[in-house]
Amino acid sequence: MGKRSAIHSQSNPKLPPEEPTPQPENPSSSSKIPTPPRKIRKLSSKNNNSQQPEPEPQPQVPNSEDSSITKPSDPTPSEAPNTLLPITSVNPLTLDGEIDLALNHLRSSDPLLTSLIDSYRRPSFESDPSPPFLSLTKSILYQQLAPNAAKAIYKRFVSLCGSESEVVPDTVLALDAAELRKLGISGRKATYLHDLANKYKDGVLSDSSILEMDDESLVTKLTLVKGIGVWSVHMFMIFSLHKPDVLPVGDLGVRKGVQRLYGLKELPLPLQMEEICEKWKPYRSVGSWYMWRLMEAKGVVDSA
Numbered sequence: 079m080g081k082r083s084a085i086h087s088q089s090n091p092k093l094p095p096e097e098p099t100p101q102p103e104n105p106s107s108s109s110k111i112p113t114p115p116r117k118i119r120k121l122s123s124k125n126n127n128s129q130q131p132e133p134e135p136q137p138q139v140p141n142s143e144d145s146s147i148t149k150p151s152d153p154t155p156s157e158a159p160n161t162l163l164p165i166t167s168v169n170p171l172t173l174d175g176e177i178d179l180a181l182n183h184l185r186s187s188d189p190l191l192t193s194l195i196d197s198y199r200r201p202s203f204e205s206d207p208s209p210p211f212l213s214l215t216k217s218i219l220y221q222q223l224a225p226n227a228a229k230a231i232y233k234r235f236v237s238l239c240g241s242e243s244e245v246v247p248d249t250v251l252a253l254d255a256a257e258l259r260k261l262g263i264s265g266r267k268a269t270y271l272h273d274l275a276n277k278y279k280d281g282v283l284s285d286s287s288i289l290e291m292d293d294e295s296l297v298t299k300l301t302l303v304k305g306i307g308v309w310s311v312h313m314f315m316i317f318s319l320h321k322p323d324v325l326p327v328g329d330l331g332v333r334k335g336v337q338r339l340y341g342l343k344e345l346p347l348p349l350q351m352e353e354i355c356e357k358w359k360p361y362r363s364v365g366s367w368y369m370w371r372l373m374e375a376k377g378v379v380d381s382a
Contacts (some may be wrong), residue, residue: 170320171203171363180322180361184368187357190339191368198371201364203320210288211278212245213318214300217310218270219263227262234261247275270305277303293321316363325362327351335369338376 169176177200184191206213219235220228238253238261239245255268263271277283283299291299293315300311312326326332327348336346336354346354358365 169322171201171322172205172320176322177201177203177364180364183361184358184365188365191358191365194339194368194372198368198375201367203317206318206320208242208318210285210314210318211247211274212242213314214274214303214306215245215250215271217314217318218267218274218305221267221305221310231262235263247278250275251279267305270303273304274306289319293324316366321363323360323362324366325351325355325358326366329366331373332366332369335366335372338372339369 171177171180180201181195185195208216215235216232219232223231235258236242236245238257239249250271253268253271255265258268258271259265274283282302288296288300296315296319297308297311300306300314301308309326309328312324312329315321315324316326333345333351336342336351337344340354355362355365
């Protein structure tokens with residue numbers, strides 16, 4: 079029992095420091111503890127005198143607060159990527175200075191491209207005032223045709239519509255397959271043109287929505303049209319919308335260019351293309367342009 083009381087007497091001194099601050103309401107507890115009160119007085123004297131020194135333990139509290147501050151500061155680093163988002167290049171390649179930014183980035187990110195940039199003419203992406211519907215119509219008409227034949231058919235098609243400004247969904251829907259066939263347009267392509275016009279008429283697509291879509295949405299939405307595949311969308315994005323970061327992984331010329339540039343034994347597959355050309359971001363359209371130039375010089379692809 080004596081041991082227990084001694085234990086209680088030693089455990090209670092830890093409790094009184096809370097009691098002295100309110101008031102010495104328990105003299106009985108202090109009377110039961112003859113010696114510990116000295117400790118209590120020392121603690122209380124430190125507490126009383128060091129209410130200003132208690133900032134010494136308080137640094138531990140600010141440390142915890144500092145850790146909490148680092149939590150809100152974490153968003154600031156996370157905002158840093160957001161500040162870098164403009165580098166993912168939303169600007170079209172026709173914007174003044176954008177080609178310079180692209181070339182500087184490609185030089186620094188891929189030394190193998192430096193020799194190509196020095197060897198070939200500067201990329202040019204002419205501003206195309208054509209509305210998306212006209213550009214997509216032209217894309218369908220040009221499919222799988224030699225350039226000169228495609229130009230001739232397109233010219234006859236525009237003449238039948240009246241003018242390029244009159245190549246609109248209602249006009250295209252008014253032309254039946256027989257009329258289009260007289261122009262040299264196959265029945266299958268006539269179906270593609272009518273499907274595109276119907277997508278516009280039904281509200282699935284519109285010129286304004288196409289101009290506002292991100293790259294992924296463009297691929298998803300435009301491939302809903304019969305006769306328009308991923309490759310056609312990529313070409314439309316690069317040469318009509320002048321998107322800066324398009325990698326046409328299905329284009330033979332670009333694949334062969336990557337194969338030759340990196341000394342690969344086989345043509346790279348789409349996933350390999352994504353991995354190899356990751357360093358070109360956010361200007362993979364310009365990197366692809368140089369792959370065409372490289373293979374054009376080798377006689378593999380026609381001049382674009």
